[in-house]
Amino acid sequence: xxxxxxxxxxxxxxxxxxxxxxxxxxxxxxxxxxxxxxxxxxxxxxxxxxxxxxxxxxxxxxxxxxxxxxxxxxxxxxxxxxxxxxxxxxxxxxxxxxxxxxxxxxxxxxxxxxxxxxxxxxxxxxxxxxxxxxxxxxxxxxxxxxxxxxxxxxxxxxxxxxxxxxxxxxxxxxxxxxxxxxxxxxxxxxxxxxxxxxxxxxxxxxxxxxxxxxxxxxxxxxxxxxxxxxxxxxxxxxxxxxxxxxxxxxxxxxxxxxxxxxxxxxxxxxxxxxxxxxxxxxxxxxxxxxxxxxxxxxxxxxxxxxxxxxxxxxxxxxxxxxxxxxxxxxxxxxxxxxxxxxxxxxxxxxxxxxxxxxxxxxxxxxxxxxxxxxxxxxxxxxxxxxxxxxxxxxxxxxxxxxxxxxxxxxxxxxxxxxxxxxxxxxxxxxxxxxxxxxxxxxxxxxxxxxxxxxxxxxxxxxxxxxxxxxxxxxxxxxxxxxxxxxxxxxxxxxxxxxxxxxxxxxxxxxxxxxxxxxxxxxxxxxxxxxxxxxxxxxxxxxxxxxxxxxxxxxxxxxxxxxxxxxxxxxxxxxxxxxxxxxxxxxxxxxxxxxxxxxxxxxxxxxxxxxxxxxxxxxxxxxxxxxxxxxxxxxxxxxxxxxxxxxxxxxxxxxxxxxxxxxxxxxxxxxxxxxxxxxxxxxxxxxxxxxxxxxxxxxxxxxxxxxxxxxxxxxxxxxxxxxxxxxxxxxxxxxxxxxxxxxxxxxxxxxxxxxxxxxxxxxxxxx
Amino acid sequence: xxxxxxxxxxxxxxxxxxxxxxxxxxxxxxxxxxxxxxxxxxxxxxxxxxxxxxxxxxxxxxxxxxxxxxxxxxxxxxxxxxxxxxxxxxxxxxxxxxxxxxxxxxxxxxxxxxxxxxxxxxxxxxxxxxxxxxxxxxxxxxxxxxxxxxxxxxxx
Ligand code: FES
Ligand code: FES
Numbered sequence: 001x002x003x004x005x006x007x008x009x010x011x012x013x014x015x016x017x018x019x020x021x022x023x024x025x026x027x028x029x030x031x032x033x034x035x036x037x038x039x040x041x042x043x044x045x046x047x048x049x050x051x052x053x054x055x056x057x058x059x060x061x062x063x064x065x066x067x068x069x070x071x072x073x074x075x076x077x078x079x080x081x082x083x084x085x086x087x088x089x090x091x092x093x094x095x096x097x098x099x100x101x102x103x104x105x106x107x108x109x110x111x112x113x114x115x116x117x118x119x120x121x122x123x124x125x126x127x128x129x130x131x132x133x134x135x136x137x138x139x140x141x142x143x144x145x146x147x148x149x150x151x152x153x154x155x156x157x158x159x160x161x162x163x164x165x166x167x168x169x170x171x172x173x174x175x176x177x178x179x180x181x182x183x184x185x186x187x188x189x190x191x192x193x194x195x196x197x198x199x200x201x202x203x204x205x206x207x208x209x210x211x212x213x214x215x216x217x218x219x220x221x222x223x224x225x226x227x228x229x230x231x232x233x234x235x236x237x238x239x240x241x242x243x244x245x246x247x248x249x250x251x252x253x254x255x256x257x258x259x260x261x262x263x264x265x266x267x268x269x270x271x272x273x274x275x276x277x278x279x280x281x282x283x284x285x286x287x288x289x290x291x292x293x294x295x296x297x298x299x300x301x302x303x304x305x306x307x308x309x310x311x312x313x314x315x316x317x318x319x320x321x322x323x324x325x326x327x328x329x330x331x332x333x334x335x336x337x338x339x340x341x342x343x344x345x346x347x348x349x350x351x352x353x354x355x356x357x358x359x360x361x362x363x364x365x366x367x368x369x370x371x372x373x374x375x376x377x378x379x380x381x382x383x384x385x386x387x388x389x390x391x392x393x394x395x396x397x398x399x400x401x402x403x404x405x406x407x408x409x410x411x412x413x414x415x416x417x418x419x420x421x422x423x424x425x426x427x428x429x430x431x432x433x434x435x436x437x438x439x440x441x442x443x444x445x446x447x448x449x450x451x452x453x454x455x456x457x458x459x460x461x462x463x464x465x466x467x468x469x470x471x472x473x474x475x476x477x478x479x480x481x482x483x484x485x486x487x488x489x490x491x492x493x494x495x496x497x498x499x500x501x502x503x504x505x506x507x508x509x510x511x512x513x514x515x516x517x518x519x520x521x522x523x524x525x526x527x528x529x530x531x532x533x534x535x536x537x538x539x540x541x542x543x544x545x546x547x548x549x550x551x552x553x554x555x556x557x558x559x560x561x562x563x564x565x566x567x568x569x570x571x572x573x574x575x576x577x578x579x580x581x582x583x584x585x586x587x588x589x590x591x592x593x594x595x596x597x598x599x600x601x602x603x604x605x606x607x608x609x610x611x612x613x614x615x616x617x618x619x620x621x622x623x624x625x626x627x628x629x630x631x632x633x634x635x636x637x638x639x640x641x642x643x644x645x646x647x648x649x650x651x652x653x654x655x656x657x658x659x660x661x662x663x664x665x666x667x668x669x670x671x672x673x674x675x676x677x678x679x680x681x682x683x684x685x686x687x688x689x690x691x692x693x694x695x696x697x698x699x700x701x702x703x704x705x706x707x708x709x710x711x712x713x714x715x716x717x718x719x720x721x722x723x724x725x726x727x728x729x730x731x732x733x734x735x736x737x738x739x740x741x742x743x744x745x746x747x748x749x750x751x752x753x754x755x756x757x758x759x760x761x762x763x764x765x766x
Numbered sequence: 767x768x769x770x771x772x773x774x775x776x777x778x779x780x781x782x783x784x785x786x787x788x789x790x791x792x793x794x795x796x797x798x799x800x801x802x803x804x805x806x807x808x809x810x811x812x813x814x815x816x817x818x819x820x821x822x823x824x825x826x827x828x829x830x831x832x833x834x835x836x837x838x839x840x841x842x843x844x845x846x847x848x849x850x851x852x853x854x855x856x857x858x859x860x861x862x863x864x865x866x867x868x869x870x871x872x873x874x875x876x877x878x879x880x881x882x883x884x885x886x887x888x889x890x891x892x893x894x895x896x897x898x899x900x901x902x903x904x905x906x907x908x909x910x911x912x913x914x915x916x917x918x919x920x921x922x
Contacts, residue, residue, distance in 0.1 A: 014855060018854035019850060022851075025799070030793075035794070205897055205898075206809065206861065206898075207801075208803075254861075255861060257863060259897070287805055288803070496860045496862060498857065658857070659857045659898075659902075659903045662900030666900035689806040689808070690895070691806045697892050698905075701901050
């Protein structure tokens, strides 16, 4: 009798590429591609807003080793977006590869390609540009309907109805509401109103943007890029270069972190254009400075919240207006803003009688924003969670108790969450567990330690989605090979999160084999089955489900081949981990035999492809609680303990879920306390290196304690929802809350630096 | 100019421009484990050993390494595998881009201080940034590796 196989779901399976990564084996764009190719760099605008009157490249072209210099005169004149989204994209078509109007400090002015970096650097300095400097739009409050337009051009175009209007500097605007807001507000005991502000944080993935391009033996453009979205890159480049999609192949090697940055096509178009023009291989590696100033950071948002409640803490109405700054271009502008309301308001669903969520997304002459983990939910949750903490404090109710009274519960339908039903929700259990872990009920909100420090606690909740409902698709191809091992082919991109392994675990569970028996290959736009890409917390939930379904189909397919071998009816056969047998066990063929048969006189493909898309986007939930100390003399904040309890349905890989959470918390802590993007009066970003843009080091991150409270999401693979994004959302509001408890001052703008804490304490005393 | 140095125990005779950084020189010599994460000597990704001491190869000219012994992770594969397995068992390798610099500096730490406290570990590795892991998994990996070494030492 065979042993019962143990499940590989919710196990700490080692990542398939783990040993190669820890040993520093070559795997990334710049490791695996030839270096004797053209080096590509971009001349960038020193002005926030200018018109190129004249550009002279004659001398630059004469520098020895220079292959080509391109300006706005050389590029196609059809606008496109760099946002990696399903077509038709919500983001307006507002870009050219190079434009005569430059719209932020760092916008592209010219592309230089040459034999080596030195020659290119020299040529960059020799390009003569005469700018007509224009007045920039640098104030988000003045942007809408300003006299100065960021995109006055006639061929600007919005493909979707997102309330965009380039003649008003609007990238998007909209409204969602339910119930009679003003009536409910009027009958509330208390109505609070505040404005919150979050900045344009940088993803700061360790591998900057980079792309290698060459012409393959078929004369097609082969793009090897550090990207989360191979299929979207193919379409975007076809738009940008104005060539047929059939002429482009996009593959991705290992990726040194993405966090959403690589959900936009930031570096690809430059070397792609060079290679397409010259037919020579080319490579562009963004410097850290370029990544910080011409990348795709989080949308800066200002959120005005009005909250209506009763004295007993019942939350009855929420009114949110979000003003989002998309910068010079609209990548992800219309979509990120939606999450600021749709993934914050529904948290307080239980007693909510009315809500209104309005937003404007404005163009400015600042760095174009993009996608960053959390995607708007992070910003909205900072506002709404802070507001709920303010309410608790005003009413003198315990901030956890006020949540327990109002949070969304399993089985509820949430009007503010696209009217979806919450089929799997363990938020209540997450709160209870977090409370126990940090001993919430045993500790005061704040306590003077007598040594110049005040110790305080804070709390915040979060939700996110799992994939984009009814839109994004995931696919999987699974194939039986010689000896009976399987090859799983996916179009989702593992950016370090481990999705190759997670999807292999799902396949192994379905096919009752070891994870080692599943070989994973992805992602290649030529050969992978179509996948929207790795973003929107979709890979485990959407692509994972496609894998599960594909395995079911493959079993049927194997039965069909086996039926011919055993000369019986396929209905009589069952899958049996290492083979196919008759229901009564009288006959059996092994996987190896089926595989051999599939390659010999066979007419049934031993492979299947299944595509999946979900009509719903089940939210994961989370509770975060922090304990910290504020130094009364300096305003310094020291984190002592952070507990996080997550409901991601079923965690597929217990290690990776945990590390995802810890990594997200660290990024959230950086956002709360250190990471800032500020501009000079002329629109230049001041934090353009890791010297000024401080991401947390291991000395800044405190003890992070992560636990899971599982729910079971029927529509996900083995009950799974998502985890990748939600984990960044709780630190900002929880830390702001604890700092209030310590100092009596609400910080409604991030980051909360020691200077701000100190100034706050000083003015509070007076 | 022409320089002679040892890279991973191999004598190398190569051309290096006076302003070439050691990181670029090493990558050109095939040591692709050496990664660049910044231009401001802030990230630690480019850490290599020069005469057994960890240095940031982005902050050193290649010509200054002339006559010296340079070691990259390519030359420490056995140690990397031994220790790295503990990182892998935590899932803390994540995207892996910071791993080589982190591994180099961790190995340097183990040599210098075979029994560090948690605080000492954090201090020693403070210059090695990681954006993916939140550092906790790396710490768990280091601690379980140290525990294993101790156990092995005690058994001897
Ligand atoms: S590359 Fe960042 S420290 Fe050397
Ligand atoms: S693992 Fe990605 S930066 Fe450390």
